[in-house]
Amino acid sequence: MNSHCNGKVSDSVEDFHLNKGFSDLIIDTKKSAVVAHRKHETSRKESEDESRLPLLEAAYTSILRHLGEDTDREGLLRTPLRAAKAIQFFTKGYHETIDDILNNAIFDEDHEEMVIVKDIDVFSLCEHHLVPFFGKVHIGYIPNKKVVGLSKLARIAEIFSRRLQVQERLTKQIAMAICEALQPKGVAVVIEAAHMCMVMRGVQKMNSRTVTSTMLGIYLEDPKTREEFLTLTMRT
Ligand SMILES: Nc1nc2c(ncn2[C@@H]2O[C@H](COP(=O)(O)OP(=O)(O)OP(=O)(O)O)[C@@H](O)[C@H]2O)c(=O)[nH]1
Structure with missing residues (x-):
């Protein structure tokens, strides 16, 4: 064959x-x-991720508020930023192409x-x-x-x-x-x-x-x- x-x-x-x-x-x-x-x-440039963080963080703050949470309570103070970083990590595959790694x-x-x-x-x-x-x-x-x-x-x-x-x-x-x-x-x-x-x-x-x-x-x-x-x- x-x-x-x-x-x-x-x-x-x-x-x-x-x-x-x-x-x-x-x-x-x-x-x-x-x-x-x-x-x-x-695709998404890795170098742009940091500058995108504030808007993502604000979006997560909004989500939490719409869930009825108090975003000023201690446990949630840094949650929007953590969540923003996490979603960027979960989608980091957009940073790379096959050519980048097969080189x-x-x-x-x-x-x-x-x-x-x-x-x-x-x-x-x-x-x-x-x-x-x-x-x-x-x-x-x-x-x-x-x-x-x-x-x-x-x-x-x-x-x-x-x-x-x-x-x-x-x-x-x-x-x-x-x-x-x-x-x-x-x-x-x-x-x-x-x-x-x-x-x-x-x-x-x-x-x-x-x-x-x-x-x-x-x-x-x-x-x-x-x-x-x-x-x-x-x-x-
Ligand atoms: N084919 C396929 N379907 C997926 C995948 N991931 C999630 N889904 C399905 O996407 C569909 C979205 O259906 P909708 O009826 O629009 O959304 P929904 O009301 O949330 O659907 P339910 O999950 O049945 O409650 C669901 O049947 C999910 O199971 C995937 O990787 N492949």
């Missing part, structure tokens, strides 16, 4: 049930859909076997409610003469997760970034996450998990390769 990443994407999204596989919810989309996502992406970390290597980095912890913010979702990312790729420093896979996950997200887009962005940087034979990304908007509020389902996957190249075309990845990553 002469597969490589060609922008054809397969995603599966499902609530996590032990007896269900990934295969029954596969949707094909075009790379153009992924590129279209990017047009709406924003010099792609090597020529005569290796064409699967590489997997699994159980990468990620924390993100759901863009619908601004509450956390968090879980684990599993990344696999099959090199095409080029490999990347292993830590960079986790850094890519970090860049995209520290933004306002939906899990499907996060999954796809990680996969597409690796695909574009390495032109490998295939990329597979699976994320298992718990969404606090479904746990602490709303439907309040404590134990629900959401699993999303993006399969590119040989992972999309060859069921055995996909299965090998899923077997190696989903083992408890």
Whole structure:
């Protein structure tokens, strides 16, 4: 099979049930859909964060007052500033691009076997409610003469997760970034996450998990390769 990443994407999204596989919810989309996502992406210069703090702080003071709090009470005196710094940290992924971190970390290597980095912890913010979702990312790729420093896979996950997200887009962005940087034979990304908007509020389902996957190249075309990845990553 002469597969490589060609922008054809397969995603599966499902609530996590032990007896269900990934295969029954596969949707094909075009790379153009992924590129279209990017047009709406924003960025933020790290150097500007400090000058943005006073307005963010004032906004949090306002939120607290509208919650009926006395913002002059001792425990809350520095809360607006702390909260402003915290939200900047939670969204620090806007500071960096993939190029910033991949600089010099792609090597020529005569290796064409699967590489997997699994159980990468990620924390993100759901863009619908601004509450956390968090879980684990599993990344696999099959090199095409080029490999990347292993830590960079986790850094890519970090860049995209520290933004306002939906899990499907996060999954796809990680996969597409690796695909574009390495032109490998295939990329597979699976994320298992718990969404606090479904746990602490709303439907309040404590134990629900959401699993999303993006399969590119040989992972999309060859069921055995996909299965090998899923077997190696989903083992408890
Ligand atoms: N597909 C997807 N949905 C998400 C994600 N994070 C949050 N959501 C959903 O976004 C939806 C927003 O639905 P709305 O009906 O507009 O908002 P809501 O009234 O707060 O919805 P409930 O959570 O059902 O109370 C909810 O169904 C959330 O579960 C995500 O990463 N992916």
